[in-house]
Amino acid sequence: MRPSTDDFQLIAGNLALDFVNTIGDRLGEAREYLTSSAELSRWARLAGILPPSARLSLTPRQVASVRAARADLYRLFHPIALGASPARRALAALNTRLLTLAHVRRLRWRRGTVNWEWRTSARDPSAILAQVFSSAAELLVSTQLAQVRQCGGEHCGWLFVDRSPAGRRRWCSMADCGNRAKARRHLAAVRRASR
Numbered sequence: 001m002r003p004s005t006d007d008f009q010l011i012a013g014n015l016a017l018d019f020v021n022t023i024g025d026r027l028g029e030a031r032e033y034l035t036s037s038a039e040l041s042r043w044a045r046l047a048g049i050l051p052p053s054a055r056l057s058l059t060p061r062q063v064a065s066v067r068a069a070r071a072d073l074y075r076l077f078h079p080i081a082l083g084a085s086p087a088r089r090a091l092a093a094l095n096t097r098l099l100t101l102a103h104v105r106r107l108r109w110r111r112g113t114v115n116w117e118w119r120t121s122a123r124d125p126s127a128i129l130a131q132v133f134s135s136a137a138e139l140l141v142s143t144q145l146a147q148v149r150q151c152g153g154e155h156c157g158w159l160f161v162d163r164s165p166a167g168r169r170r171w172c173s174m175a176d177c178g179n180r181a182k183a184r185r186h187l188a189a190v191r192r193a194s195r
């Protein structure tokens, strides 16, 4: 059976971090999930930033640029998750992206509320990236930034916002890395007992 982190999961509590988590076992033998335009579309639909019937039609080069954008975000949030400061360059990269992606969003008044509206085109990853990077910016200026953590799984490397009441969430998901750690501890205890 494939481990559940072998597929897209929305466990981070933030769109930008869920996007960063589209690699499995990042700290070990990494598995790439954003392998094609179809897979990127599937993730965006799951994440609720593309309508259920929408499908992107991106070139392999565009998909590669989406992965590069993801790497930028990881460089920004990974040090923060470890309690360190991000490199100034990583923040500058986000500022540049926010500038270049500003044209795909506009404020729309609808039924008494104002929301961002994103202009999507199937041949342009901008609308997806603009939503992801906006979400990253919102997280950076929010008090939740202090709750960004890295999963304690040996090779996992997934990031999330710890919203647990006690602030002691350790795993991306208990069903996955949490259970694996439990199984490892159990095995170690059995070995000790049999010595």
Ligand SMILES: [Zn+2]
Residues within 6 Å of the ligand: 151, 152, 153, 156, 157, 158, 171, 172, 173, 176, 177
């Ligand atoms: Zn994990």
